Amino acid sequence: MQEAIESLCDLSATAAIDAMTRGDISAEQYASALLDRADSQRALNAFISLQPDRVLDAARAADLKRAAGGPLGILHGLPIPLKDSVNTVDYATSNGTHALREFHPGEDAALVKALVQHGAIVMGKTNLTELSLGWTSNNATFGPVCNPYDLARIPGGSSGGAAAAVAGGIAPLAVGADTLGSIQVPASFCGIAGLRPTFGRYPNHGAFSLTSGKLDQVGAMARHVEDLALFDTVYTGSASNVRCGSLEGSLIGKRIGVAAFYEDGLDSEVGKVYFEALNRLEEAGVILVRADIPAEMTKAFDIAATIMLYEAVDGIERFLIGNHVPLSFVELFEQCGAGIKDLIRHVMLPPNRPSGEIYVERLKQRADLKAAVRQYFERHSIEALAFPAVAAVAPLIGQEGELEINGQMVSFFEALGRNTALSPATGIPGLVLPGGCAAGSGLPVGIEFVSLWGEDRRLLSLGHAVEAQLGPIQRPPGTTGVRTP
Template sequence: MKNVDERSTALMSLSATDAVAAMKRGDVSAEAYAAALLARASQQAALNAFVTLAPAQVMQAARDADLKRASGQALGVLHGLPVPVKDSVNTRAFRTTNGTRALRDFQPQADAELVRRLVDEGAIVMGKTNLTELSFGWTSNNETFGAVRNPYDLRRVPGGSSGGSAAAVAARIAPLAVAADTLGSIRVPASFCGLAGLRPTFGRYPNEGAFALTDQKLDQIGALARCVDDLALFDSTVTGDHTPLDTTTLAGARIGVCPFYESGLDPDVARVYHEALARLSDAGAVIVRADVPPLMTRAFEIAATIMLYEAASGFERLLAGNDIPLTFDEMFAQVGEGIGTLVRQVALPPNRPTHDTYVEMLKQRKGIESSIRGHFEQHGIVTMAFPATAALPPFIGQEGEVEINGEMISFFDAFGRNTALSAAGGIPGLVLPAGSSSAERLPVGIEFVALPGHDRALLSLGREIENVLKPATLLFR
């Protein structure tokens, strides 16, 4: 039994890159690998990471992958890899609920385009992961399917809205998962769960077939993983760009930092962040401290206004676009009390932003990318770094505010202020684990952003940063 347990532990600890390579070589069968991950999912059921999990279906797909290899057929880039998919992204084999009661039986007719590309390259949809209801928030405290729990502390949230994907990857139920991000929904869970998370340049990955809060403005599918190499594998699979990551160095790499993003931090977040910058500096990076243009500091106001104004129509689009015979009012009548109250307070008339304010924010959004580009060029930086969130993961049930330095701070400021830059600017944002809090050992992540289209360069740099930071104190690394 000990040898079996040791083998299962070794399998579930593999990176996606190593797991696929092992299955292609025949060192391990897809069936054995899927069995190990499903066993881990059962062991970690208390996390409530999945809305839908069908072990028999996954095992049959794994056996089919083994038969394909045995017959000598060409194998895909993700041959035999079980991949959890956020339950806001359509899958033909599994229902897609977007975390809400009214859609609990919705069965899409086709995979989302991104899922199709993964499956075409040999991936197996492992199941659908739990999330914040309607993808609206940063906690994953879902009142319909139950709250998702953080693997580092079951009393706390894993972040949201892609909390189930993050919990699954952090707990080694899978090495790689599909997530989606409007205003931090990949990067907040990455920070809270000690993961690498990539929100790519807007439009780099197809968004068709994913429920969205805005009309092709902010929402973007991406990925969560335990290492940068697996994010690069995901990126290659989706885009078809299989160019190896550059062998780069931190020596002389200019990393921009700004006081605006460093203000109002939890003491542990501030400590981990500054210690990480010191380690990067010791490795040869040049830390460039400079204020950003005023428009960049308004990224959250701009992005949040657009999202809140468009959210209700976004829900209507998802119903109409998927031929779901429900009106918005019929769907909304069934949402949990907490999310219903929040949506009414900020995103429904008469409380949503005014049309004039919305139009003004659309105009200002057009200038954010040029402001970012000008800042990068003026200071000769290749990336900017800042804490992904201002606070540590709050407790499950805690909503609206979090305590920082003795003051109650809104979730919008604590979890949206910094993550808004890449969302509003359409630029790639990569979160990497940097360390943990002193007492609770909760993960703390740093976000690194780059100019639009520089995703592979950011991943290359991220791999070097990852090698320097190496937060060994994180339990599930």
């Protein structure tokens, strides 16, 4: 019986849907296996709320629909965990903060409506950094999320629960949301694939946003690029296949940019995995185009961080008012955990919030940054730019603010934010893939690939070929085998 459960939990989302659609397995069988895995992985603390009976009822309804011969959605029977910053009617949407732990939105987020319309099942709400403000997923109200590879370490954040659920084999695909690295950092630390799509590609209505139409974007994380492409199809209608046909020669002639700026200050373990991955891609025929980035691109983190810090409090207030929550920002703030309260006070509230003049200047610089990225791609005729997603492997739970890298203390902003900022700052798609595991710690190292605005399908196709070339990485404890296509 345990073997059967593990076998089902190892399926990709695409394979599981195909099996349920054919009738090889029932949606109820599949949901039961995932719920059993969730129960066995409770130590991860990946979920804030999960109602097994509700999931199983939805799975039985999917089976009845198939038995009746009705049309089935492209996500037929697939349970999908959602970050608890995405509105759902059936589950409270806490945004990871104490004051909202019993908040029930009046309607599902637009993204959730589309998922359910295409046959998916909401598989609970996942844990996160409080109010999406940080990269740790250490939560004062709901407890810290643990990394499946080492329970003493963080999974990254703020979408840490969603990433831990995928890496831990609880679900093959989960929904995250990203303001400034909240998909890329967890994907890197948990050894999975994560796509922050082109800004606006997926509907953000009903998902908590710290900024007003500038940075925040819902996205997905999965164990396989092909599943990210399936998710993308739900919202874009593009069914173009990301498979590259024969793997032989599929990367030959692909021009991928690399730059010293993103390689500076790497932990030695991260650097070793990253450069070995680049060597393997070169052996497969990739043309690595080494070219320094223009000065505008080095400012991506400062631009994005300033915009977020200036707008964050207004974003929280906008969420409360827009969802008719009978709380003021001050009332919510007073119930926040000490760490988040200090963060908000020290960098997001006057007089410490960035000034209006600096904010306006960063908006102008953002326009220059977007133009510089396009010119860089065109000048060097590259299809993507690749770099280590973060400069270090996952730190220990409770280790916040600074990391030790090669004997020196480095700020989280530098180690976790510098590279991941390019995608949110410009709105271009960013795809993180597992590059391998560090030899010493055994922890995953992610490599991010970014492309130009709207080139998501092309980026996913490239990612599929890269994934095949680099091969699977070792699964975390408590899951089985290695990731297989």
